[in-house]
Amino acid sequence: MTVRHERSRPVDRRVRVQGRPVDSCPALPPEAERGSVRRVTVVGEEILSRPCQEVTGFGSPELSSLIDDMFLTMYVADGAGLAANQVGVGLRLFVYDCPDDYGIRHIGHLINPVLDLPGPGDRRLVDDYEGCLSVPGAGMTVPRTDRAVARGFDKEGAPLLIEGTGYFARCLQHETDHLLGHTYLDRLSQRDRKDALRQMADRREEVFAQRAVKAATLNQ
Structure with missing residues (x-):
């Protein structure tokens, strides 16, 4: 999942690491410092489906090495979350560094997650922008519940x-x-899916170039 463009990743503010409050965390956590950049898979590749x-x-x-690599790969791609199959590994694991709508930064990894969503009577769907590192350059509005527990x-x-509200709840669901073998494209109408794929076709090379520049900068 991509970072909201209007939201920068906060540093030294309210932070929860693995669901627990901490005083602060650097922009690049220790996992990313230890990691290596891996290739991000692109929609259409079998492992994503x-x-x-x-x-x-x-x-x-x-x-541990896989998690470290996923963290660094996520930052290089300007992501708020990354699943293992997005780096070509078919395991139930994702990492995240995502703000919620209250300004709290959530950082961590989760293995073999099971998602609990509010029941129909308590559920509030929110339409908001969503992007995906495996659909480079595209973004669409997707309805998601505003609360989730993983x-x-x-x-x-x-x-x-791990409890999430707002944009972080969206990240956990994404x-x-x-x-489960799905991307956010699977939640779109046929028309919107075609629009997202057109966006990707137009912008993917620019996105790949930006990732390469960022990776080179981190390696200096």
């Missing part, structure tokens, strides 16, 4: 419960969709 497999091996160096595990296998 099939459900991901559950993670069964926790606490491994390989899993349950899963951290990389060591400890249980996590990334969980990826792990």
Whole structure:
């Protein structure tokens, strides 16, 4: 999922890491400092359209390295969230660095997530802009619930419960969709889907060039 253009990523403000409040966190968290940039898959590639497999091996160096790489890849692509199949790995895992509508920055990863959404009587759908790192250069309005709870595990296998409101709730829903083999395009009408794909065709090379410049800057 892409960062809202009108919202910069806050530094040293209210922050929750893995759902817990902390005093501050740098713009580039430790995971990203350790990571390497991976290629982001693009809509149309088969791995994005099939459900991901559950993670069964926790606490491994390989899993930690994947999370580190996903964090750095997300920042290079100017993302607010990134699922494992977006870097070509078919596992139920995503990372995020996303603000909610109250100015709180949420940072973390979640493995094998299960999403709880409000029931029909409590549900409020919000139409808001949504973009995706695997649909480069495109953005459309997508209805999502304004609250979401995601349950899963951290990389060591400890249980996590992450609550989201506003744009962060949208991020949790967007990334969980990826792990089920869906992109936000699947929630659009046929007409809007064609519009998004036209946007991507027009802008993808510009987006790829911007990512390359940012990756080169971080490597200096």
